[in-house]
Amino acid sequence: MVTIKDIAKKANVSISTVSLVLNNKGYVSPETSERILNIINDLNYKPLHSARKLATRKTGNIGYIIWENHFSEVEMFYSQIFLGMEYAARESDYYILLTTVKDDFDPKTDLPRFLKYNDVDGVVLAGRVPHSLVEYLDKQRMPFVLVDYGIPGKIYNSVLIDNYNGAFNAVESLIQSGRKRIAFVGGTFSHPSIKERFRGYKEVLESYNLISDGHLKKYTHLEDAETSREIGEKGVSILLTEKLLPDAIFCCNDTTALGALTEIQRKKLKIPQDIAVVGFDDIPTAAFNLPKLSTVRVPKLLLGKEAFKLLNDVIDNPRLPAQTRLISTEFIKRESS
Amino acid sequence: MVTIKDIAKKANVSISTVSLVLNNKGYVSPETSERILNIINDLNYKPLHSARKLATRKTGNIGYIIWENHFSEVEMFYSQIFLGMEYAARESDYYILLTTVKDDFDPKTDLPRFLKYNDVDGVVLAGRVPHSLVEYLDKQRMPFVLVDYGIPGKIYNSVLIDNYNGAFNAVESLIQSGRKRIAFVGGTFSHPSIKERFRGYKEVLESYNLISDGHLKKYTHLEDAETSREIGEKGVSILLTEKLLPDAIFCCNDTTALGALTEIQRKKLKIPQDIAVVGFDDIPTAAFNLPKLSTVRVPKLLLGKEAFKLLNDVIDNPRLPAQTRLISTEFIKRESS
């Protein structure tokens, strides 16, 4: 195994000098530097990470935590965010340790290994995540970033989707194609993202004067259960008991929308002629479904990349005031609208 | 930060002794041991991994490599395998580093970071994976395990699905429910798993004497493109040009089967009355589709767990002759058959 010593010997310099060029720090003459670099290359020397970490007291890892169910679920949403982070991490030599936390998480007993053993320099939390965990990280002064989630009343470093405008634009497109009675179906209403999507929905209707008395009562179906196809099916089946059927349904996300499509088809209504449906997220299934689902595309890789970059900034400068970076979306019109 | 020195001082022993109890090695009296353990607990001491790794020359990491497209895809198959590994790893203090490799992978330039920098003690490769990578690992004497993939003509450590029996049983169930003309639709025919599924399909038909002259020509549709819904749709649309329609279709996996369902519905045929469909994998979508897809369940978490265990064995004993562990499947009958 070739070490920094071998390089130093061969280059006739001290290991300090080699270390300096390795980290390009301090002063070292261009000639020596180049000579050393060549030798490093020739011998295919790679600094041993564990030694380096011991000396620098950094771990070189960052943690990625998601709620267990989110990772077991049908869709790749959070895996894509992970992938975005991994791509970004490749350039800065960080490794990403992925773990899940249980629903009934308790920091006393269920702390992820990498937190327990101090094996990460920072953490990204994606999606809905136990508040006790966030508080724990905050108390421990562990740098962290929330992705696609926020805790009401608290300001943390976070990367968020521009849910409000995404919803606003999507519903506006429905309006512009002539829809008048636009319904909303959603689950997990306690989730800030969903709340924002609902706000976008509501405000665009208001601005086009499409909210009559009782509209919200009749045409919105909100639950606080985890979003799922079932929520979509159930929501639609209730909506379809109205005497005046909605002519479009904006769903809080694609999973819900897929359920909605299923239920509408089961009731023998035509999509999009009778009822148009629009989702949110652009999960891969959306493009393969029959009919193909119109939706708001969330750039998941970008979300991961930005989370990584923000976390890096926070690690480098821990006393930075908390900031939020908004990632904008794109409306994708397909067959369902 | 509390180190082994602090423990030693407080316990009035040398750090060697503390280290010994930490790794329960050598001789240390029960009394001292307990005293030390208590202090460790009181001070909440955790050995610093980088220091430990430096001393032991182990990395404490194992790599998980999948083909890029497999991780970007619709289904969570490989993420679930990862999760199974992660669960298993929790007990033995390994971290798992996930990375993807590109389709046109070249070991000279595209080597995953953790291989380039020697940051893993072993590697799990899941699904179809560049042969050049496998050869590279073999040459480097890096312990590795293949999951759900094999390279024809080579014997490597691997954890495989019992594809043959899975297919055999699934098709047998179709036969027992009275189906006579059972078709096969598949992609990626170069993949050993798919070959095995096909073999199971063929042999059960033979054993029930259901393969007439020309059956395979008429009723099997094999492509060597990556499996996808499109493959399923296309395969079915060709099958449905036969004068005597098949009364059941066994698909090489669920993704393909979902495409098949779509195409059958588009042609206004009834499932399962006119045609039954059975998939393979039991991806989450299978249970949510309309109709719900009958399929062969592959225990993905278990697959990951076994891969991890086997890799561990190989790391501990590198000269073990290569072995293959077969994971058996379960037929899940739902609405489509």
Add this chain to the structure above:
DNA sequence: AAAATATATTAAAACGTTTCGATATAATAT
């Protein structure tokens, strides 16, 4: 009773880096 072995503890070296002064020379400012 002596020799051999098992038990218990430790000092010191080693693992491969980074970093902090120290030292020396070269360039620039006074």
Add this chain to the structure above:
DNA sequence: ATATTATATCGAAACGTTTTAATATATTTT
């Protein structure tokens, strides 16, 4: 010419562990 400052290099300590070999005592075997 002298004092500063910039450039270049290095020795040695430090990071927190594990491990080897040494030492000491207790127990067992001969």
